[in-house]
Amino acid sequence: MMKTLRRMALCRLGIALIVCAGGCSVLAPQKDESKFFLLSPVGESGNGVPASQGRSLSIGIGPVSFPQYLKRPEIVTRVGPDQLKLSENRRWAEPLAENFQNVLAQDLSQTLATQQIEIFPWFGTVHIDYQVVIQVDEFDVAADGQSRLKARWSIKDASGNLLFATQTISSSPVSADEPAGTAALSRDVGDLSRQIADRIRWLNAGGAVTSKS
Numbered sequence: 001m002m003k004t005l006r007r008m009a010l011c012r013l014g015i016a017l018i019v020c021a022g023g024c025s026v027l028a029p030q031k032d033e034s035k036f037f038l039l040s041p042v043g044e045s046g047n048g049v050p051a052s053q054g055r056s057l058s059i060g061i062g063p064v065s066f067p068q069y070l071k072r073p074e075i076v077t078r079v080g081p082d083q084l085k086l087s088e089n090r091r092w093a094e095p096l097a098e099n100f101q102n103v104l105a106q107d108l109s110q111t112l113a114t115q116q117i118e119i120f121p122w123f124g125t126v127h128i129d130y131q132v133v134i135q136v137d138e139f140d141v142a143a144d145g146q147s148r149l150k151a152r153w154s155i156k157d158a159s160g161n162l163l164f165a166t167q168t169i170s171s172s173p174v175s176a177d178e179p180a181g182t183a184a185l186s187r188d189v190g191d192l193s194r195q196i197a198d199r200i201r202w203l204n205a206g207g208a209v210t211s212k213s
Contacts, residue, residue: 036093037075037180041106042190057112057204060128061105062120065135066097075180078142090180100136100189107193108132112200130163130200131156139188141181147172149188155199164199168192 069076074086092099105117118126138150147170154165170191172184199207 033089034091035089035180036091037182038093039099039103039182039186039189041103041110042186056114056116057129057200058116058118058127059108059112059114059200060118060120060122060126060131061101061108061134062131063133064097064101064104064120066100066139067137070096070136070139076140078138078140078148080143084140087180096139097136100139103186103189104134104193107190108197111193111197128158130158130203131160132196134192139185141174141184145174147174147181147184147188149185149192151192153192153196155196155203163203166195166199168195 069084072086073091074088075090075092077085077087079085101119105119109115109117118128120131122128132153132155134151134153136149136151138148141147149168149170152165152167155163157163168191170188172187172191174181174184178184
């Protein structure tokens with residue numbers, strides 16, 4: 001009887017070891033292949049042109065609104081007019097809308113030679129000379145190797161009155177050594193910042209209130 005029980009126990013142990021051996025490879029931790037990316041400023045410090053010959057202007061950036069398809073950590077590639085692909089292992093290192101807004105602020109700071117850049121929302125006691133409101137409609141890289149930024153933006157005065165409104169469409173080639181296209185997208189943000197800076201200088205010089213489509 002004891003021998004029989006011993007055999008049964010050994011059989012059960014053997015079965016358990018076989019099951020464990022078969023399942024260990026499935027349950028073992030998998031290597032994380034994720035790579036993380038950020039946009040970066042494209043302006044060069046010290047090369048900016050002030051919008052005013054007196055004190056530095058105070059510029060408010062925001063709100064900056066993003067489409068729902070970009071509110072995710074995965075980097076998005078446009079594979080067709082109505083089709084998008086999410087990367088399996090390429091991620092934004094921080095929320096894209098925040099990264100975009102911060103990089104735009106840095107680009108504008110350098111382009112307009114001012115350190116007085118406020119990110120929305122700001123305290124009511126903060127003085128803003130010009131507020132830039134942006135609605136991003138597209139911001140991705142296409143399968144043909146071109147980035148694309150499409151954004152509607154406007155400039156308001158300190159009282160919230162609309163001074164100027166237009167749309168920017170920018171595209172840059174994606175080089176072979178930038179798998180996520182972040183350098184090209186950063187150049188597009190830099191292009192947007194230059195257009196905004198040029199319009200702020202124009203308004204500050206007495207340009208007429210207008211809008212462009």
